[in-house]
Amino acid sequence: MSLASESAELAPPPLRAEIARAEPGMAGVGDYFALMKPRVMSLVVFTALVGLVVAPTHLHPVLSFTALLCIAVGAGAAGALNMWYDADIDAVMERTADRPVPAGRVQPGEALAFGMTLAVGSVALLGLMVNWLAAGLLAFTIFFYVVVYTMWLKRWTPQNIVIGGASGAFPPMIGWAAATGGIGIEACLLFLIIFFWTPPHFWALSLYRTDDYARANIPMLPVVAGVEETRRQILLYSLVLAPIGASPWLLGYASLAYGIVATVSGALMIVLSLRLKRAPAGPAAEQAAKHLFAFSILYLFVLFAMLLIGQGLGSPSWRVFG
Amino acid sequence: MSEQPGEPGIVLTAEQKRRRRARSIALALILGALVLLVYVVTIVKLGPGVLVRPL
Numbered sequence: 001m002s003l004a005s006e007s008a009e010l011a012p013p014p015l016r017a018e019i020a021r022a023e024p025g026m027a028g029v030g031d032y033f034a035l036m037k038p039r040v041m042s043l044v045v046f047t048a049l050v051g052l053v054v055a056p057t058h059l060h061p062v063l064s065f066t067a068l069l070c071i072a073v074g075a076g077a078a079g080a081l082n083m084w085y086d087a088d089i090d091a092v093m094e095r096t097a098d099r100p101v102p103a104g105r106v107q108p109g110e111a112l113a114f115g116m117t118l119a120v121g122s123v124a125l126l127g128l129m130v131n132w133l134a135a136g137l138l139a140f141t142i143f144f145y146v147v148v149y150t151m152w153l154k155r156w157t158p159q160n161i162v163i164g165g166a167s168g169a170f171p172p173m174i175g176w177a178a179a180t181g182g183i184g185i186e187a188c189l190l191f192l193i194i195f196f197w198t199p200p201h202f203w204a205l206s207l208y209r210t211d212d213y214a215r216a217n218i219p220m221l222p223v224v225a226g227v228e229e230t231r232r233q234i235l236l237y238s239l240v241l242a243p244i245g246a247s248p249w250l251l252g253y254a255s256l257a258y259g260i261v262a263t264v265s266g267a268l269m270i271v272l273s274l275r276l277k278r279a280p281a282g283p284a285a286e287q288a289a290k291h292l293f294a295f296s297i298l299y300l301f302v303l304f305a306m307l308l309i310g311q312g313l314g315s316p317s318w319r320v321f322g
Numbered sequence: 323m324s325e326q327p328g329e330p331g332i333v334l335t336a337e338q339k340r341r342r343r344a345r346s347i348a349l350a351l352i353l354g355a356l357v358l359l360v361y362v363v364t365i366v367k368l369g370p371g372v373l374v375r376p377l
Contacts, residue, residue, distance in 0.1 A: 026344070027340065027341065028336075028341045028343075028344060028345070029345055032345075032348075060366055062362055062363060062366045063363065063366060063367075066359065069359075129360075129363045129367075301326045
């Protein structure tokens with residue numbers, strides 16, 4: 001039995017025939033790096049860093065670096081396992097067709113082994129070197145993203161990214177747990193900000209990628225419920241997100257500067273969502289969706305950067321209990 | 323493997339060999355970095371106590 005045919009047995013059924021014909025050993029180092037979804041990983045590292053830095057307990061810089069490295073690798077593992085399982089739908093979507101597995105550069109079995117090795121390794125290292133609460137949260141996050149989101153929700157319900165969004169919201173909580181060994185209300189606020197940010201962010205993207213999702217038979221909200229309903233729900237989630245984004249300041253955990261930035265950028269999220277809701281169909285609607293998608297990335301970055309800056313400047317920002 | 327004696331088996335192209343070499347080098351660097359990380363973390367966590375052990 002050849003490597004390709006062994007690997008084909010591990011592939012999702014639609015890919016098996018393709019993989020069985022694939023040549024061995026064409027994956028470069030860059031392909032394995034791409035399996036880890038580096039752009040998602042960078043957001044995970046940044047939010048985990050904020051959770052770790054704003055925590056009231058000081059962690060040695062080497063251990064902080066180790067915690068962030070383990071969280072990054074754990075996120076990469078989840079990305080690789082997602083690409084292993086989703087290779088069949090990635091192959092029919094324009095945005096993802098050139099990913100290493102559907103493009104045939106990495107065999108499904110290789111992606112599975114790579115992802116599992118990184119997942120087990122990152123969790124074990126985080127537990128042994130930092131603490132087991134953080135390691136447990138990292139393991140749960142990987143499980144939630146791969147099993148709950150990728151294998152179950154993504155192909156089943158338009159609420160896939162709402163519930164699945166929890167996996168993207170855990171990293172600051174893991175960072176906090178790595179530093180403190182516990183879970184505080186502040187870490188829960190960071191979780192909630194990302195959790196309520198995820199639906200408007202991804203639904204804005206899906207509005208101008210509807211054909212891609214429909215071709216792959218993924219029940220994204222615009223495919224199942226239509227564009228109007230998606231725009232309405234984006235607006236509703238933005239209305240909830242704005243006060244939650246400002247809540248660290250409202251509850252006295254963050255500085256006034258953070259409060260001002262969070263309030264203004266939250267209001268901008270609502271304005272852009274309203275503009276999207278009222279946009280006439282056609283290029284204007286696509287433009288409005290792209291604007292909201294781009295701004296949503298900036299929104300999350302700015303909020304977390306403000307917390308980081310506030311901590312660096314030693315403002316009364318987050319350390320209520322510190 | 324069900325190859326007959328005398329068959330060449332899988333013969334890698336020059337490009338496949340180049341990529342395999344790159345993968346091997348990357349793996350070696352990662353393993354080296356991991357060893358270094360474990361060493362440094364051990365020193366950080368144990369501090370001077372790393373030298374204190376029952377004989």
